Amino acid sequence: MRSTTKRSIVAAAALGLAGSMLLVPQAATAATTDEGTTDIQLLSINDFHGRLEQTSGATGVAGLSTIVEQYTAENPNTMLISAGDNIGASTFTSFISQDTPTMQGLVAAGLQVSAVGNHEFDKGYDDLVGRVTDTYAAAGADAADLTLGANVYKKGTTEPALPGSTIKEIGGVKVGFIGTVTPETATKVSPTGIEDIEFGDQVEAANREAETLKGEGAQAIVLLTHSGFASSEGDDVTCDQLMGENTDFSNLVTNATSDIDVIISAHTHQTYNCVIDGRTVIQQGQYGEEFGDIDLSVDNATGAVTASAEIMPTYDDEGASLYSEDPALAPIVDAAVATAEEEGTQxxxxxxxxxxxxxxxxxxxxxxxxxxxxxxxxxxxxxxxxxxxxxxxxxxxxxxxxxxxxxxxxxxxxxxxxxxxxxxxxxxxxxxxxxxxxxxxxxxxxxxxxxxxxxxxxxxxxxxxxxxxxxxxxxxxxxxxxxxxxxxxxxxxxxxxxxxxxxxxxxxxxxxxxxxxxxxxxxxxxxxxxxxxxxxxxxxxxxxxxxxxxxYAEPAETPTPTPTPTPTTEPTSEPTSEPTSEPTTEPTTPSATTAPTDAPSDAPIVPAASTTPTPGADGGSLIATGGSPAIAIAFGAAALIAAGAIIAMRARSRRA
Structure with missing residues (x-):
């Protein structure tokens, strides 16, 4: 439940009023209401990615510290939590110092519980449980609570490779926190760095840890999962449509035990605030540009838990921060900036x-x-x-x-x-x-x-x-x-x-x-x-x-040109002229010294091939040999001469 005082403080922050802390005495009573409930306020972030400095559109660790202070002043039962990717893929200021200043800054700002994200494994599992854990511990945190990964196992076993859950007592209420990470982590980091571990099913891990937490007396349970919907809830997208994505995360939302009261998600850098099957499911953007403001109300008599949430911006429409930087974090930020400037100005x-x-x-x-x-x-x-x-x-x-x-x-x-x-x-x-x-x-x-x-x-x-x-x-x-x-x-x-x-x-x-x-x-x-x-x-x-x-575009069909038909002249039904029954010229008898006794026949010698005229393309007639008329006449004349010679030889034979 949100009090009028809380809204006043947020508005004051937007105006940069340093006097907001004057409201502390009045606000401190907001943790218990007349209805006999204990109100717990969870401030959640995800995918911070080493955004150490306050920049246009992002609050930085010092601004985050101010947010925590102001909300705690209103409700002492306030805690800062994260759904992972606190480090890795960081800005140069943090990257050049291996994210050490970001880890120090988050602890100083009040971060108490966090799931691991895929980027916590960027330098490998050994680096996570070594350098990263040691850095958090050196900054004064309970490092185990900042590296929750219930579905991370030693390779080939069901032995946990990371802590799976923790219980924090807030305002006298035991709140259990579970951390899981997307199984896609196996494809998001170098395989050589995670060769000794593997990532299991989130549903199984979350439900197992919830049962354990209930057995340890947890009165409310929050799941911090480094996975999420791929789309944001906006004017054109509803929470029901998000559930239709059919992903590992939607499966988690559907099948997580009802003992889990709130699901705080991450990884996809989206912004949505849904109530699905009566349970709050939220993701609050990226880089500290926004944060989740989640109210848990626990009935002191029955133990019943109700939850509501808002997503709060950390900057205005012009990109100016709504929260001043906590001067207590200046040494961490300033030292990192000096190192980065020296290394990065080239x-x-x-x-x-x-x-x-x-x-x-x-x-x-x-x-x-x-x-x-x-x-x-x-x-x-x-x-x-x-x-x-x-x-x-x-x-x-x-x-x-x-x-x-x-x-x-x-x-x-x-x-x-x-x-x-x-x-x-x-x-x-x-x-x-x-x-x-x-x-x-x-x-x-x-x-x-x-x-x-x-x-x-x-x-x-x-x-x-x-x-x-x-x-x-x-x-x-x-x-x-x-x-x-x-x-x-x-x-x-x-x-x-x-x-x-x-x-x-x-x-x-x-x-x-x-x-x-x-x-x-x-x-x-x-x-x-x-x-x-x-x-x-x-x-x-x-x-x-x-x-x-x-x-790819289907190639347009090129029409095949239709060939223009060559006109064929129809032959005339009859030849243009009738062939003569007699040769056009009289056969010439070969000259001989002695006249033949038998006169030559008057009938023309007909060639072996048919002389029936064939119509030509021009309407004329062609002889069957396909030659020209002149060639046909010459052929006929030669035949007559040969016949005459034969007759002459026969005549000589008879005379002999």
Missing amino acids: VVGQVSGDILRGGDPSGDDRGVESTAGNTIADIYLWATTDYAKYGGEPADLAVMNAGGIRADILYGEDGTVTYKAAADMQPFANTITTTELTGAAIKQLLEEQWQPGAERPKLQLGVSDGFSYEYVDNADGTGTIMSMTLNGEPIDESATYTVTTNSFVSAGGDGFTAFNSAAAVDAGLVDLESTVDYFAEHDVVDPAPLGRAVV
Whole structure:
């Protein structure tokens, strides 16, 4: 239940009134109401990703501390909790110091319980249970409570690899907290870093821990899960529609035990506040831009729990913070900023325009082609072809995963690019690899961009210059690659090509298992270092164009020309002239010294072939031999001469 005093304090924060703390004496009584309930206030964040400093649109750890102070002043039964990804994919200020200042700042701001997210595993499981846990402990936290992962097990066993749940007593009420993480974590981090663990079913883990917590006396239970809906609840999307996504998270929401009173989600960086089957299900954006304000009311007599929630912004419409920075955290932030400034001010190059991630706003959609993805793919290809530090065989093409790109490079005033800007874009310090893939494996790789049922159903790969493909989006959420070309030539599915990417993707990260068909060769190059050197080698870097991934269009049918028929002249029914019954000329008898005794026959000699005239194309008549009339006459004359000679010889014979 929300008091009028609380709303007054939030409004005062928006106006930056330092005098809000004067309300503490009155607000402190809000924890118990006349109805005999204990009111608990949970302030939740998710996907903070090392946003250490207060910037336009994000509150930073010092602003977060102020929020906690102000809400605690209203209700002492207040606690700051997180659904994971507190670190990793961080801004340069935190990244350059391995996120140590962010962990210190969150503890100082009051963070008491957190699930692990996939990015807590960026440097591997050993790093999480070693350096990360030690840093939280050194900052004064109960480190086990900040690394909850009930569905993380030792590989091949059901032995927990992380704490699964914890109980906190708030206002005399025992509140149980469970932490789970998306099983997709196995594809989101380098496999070599998690080879000794595995990620199990969230429903089984959450329900198991809820039963344990109930047995330990928990009166209310909150699930912190680093998974979520892929879409936000907005004007055009309802909570019922979100449940229709049919993902691992929707399954969790449906099948989590009713003993769990609230589900606080993460991972997809969305904003929604739903009541599903009577239970609050919420996600509060990203980076501390917003936070969840969740009220739990526990009936002191019956133990019944009711919950309600709001999502609260930390900045106004102009991007100004609604909360001043807590000066107690200034030493942590200032020291980190000084280190980052020293390391990050070096100018590494120039760009001719903005290099942007996908979506509107930029970075909002990992399922579309982007100039940033294609540009980094170009850098990768350069690094394994023309880079002086590369000693391997030249690559043919390169790909870049959208999830590895965490910031844009903007032209700004003069196109200058600093080391910090390059590091913000690629904060993971992956190495560059090459893999020999067949054309068929490349096709499989491209079709693995579609991942129906996943929390992000498509993960678009950036591809390098010279490579392009056509695709079809299928109705079932899959995709089909219709054609692929490299430097204008079709990809041969039986041929082998050298493909460059980063160590995360080449190990099968983000679900791109096509790389598992062949061993990856580590080029010994760090992506960030290669990017910095690429800028040094190019006077100006142009944003890579879009259009390397093309929606397939059925070719238009080209009509076959109908040939113009050649007119055929119909022959006349009768020849134009009747053949004469007699030869046109009298046969000439051959001359002989002695006249023959027998006169030659008056009948013409008829050739063996029929002399029936054949109609010609011009309406005239042709002899059966197909020759001209002159040839026919000549042939006839020759026959007559031969006959005359025979007669003459017979005459001589008789006379002899």
